[in-house]
Amino acid sequence: MSLIELFTDYVLNRKSLKEYVELRKTIHERGEFNDAKLIQAEENLQRLKQEEPAIYEGMYDTLAKIYTKNAGLSIEYPLDFIRQILKMYKNSLTPAQVYEEYKRVLEHYHHDV
DSSP: OOHHHHHHHHHHTTOOHHHHHHHHTTSOSOOSSOHHHHHHHHHHHHHHHHHOHHHHHHHHHHHHHHHHHTOSOTTHHHHHHHHHHHHTTSTTOOHHHHHHHHHTHHHHOOOOO
């Protein structure tokens, strides 16, 4: 399995990104995120799951809808998801604001044909 396939599996199946960080050390491919960002994303996900379970579920539901729509470059979907997760609890953005912004992605994806 390639690194992006493993990353996608971890994101879609809600596996621990901290475990992914350890696994990818055995693979000689460069990833999109450094270890610290992936660990922060996992911490944000766990915090979101505890503090705002509806938004946590909504983020994953939106990701599933993006895959169902299958518009755009599919390898970008889990990367974009983690980018959104990393925005949470940063500066003045609330999880609800990030979620609303992420849902708008459904309106903007176009097929790359």
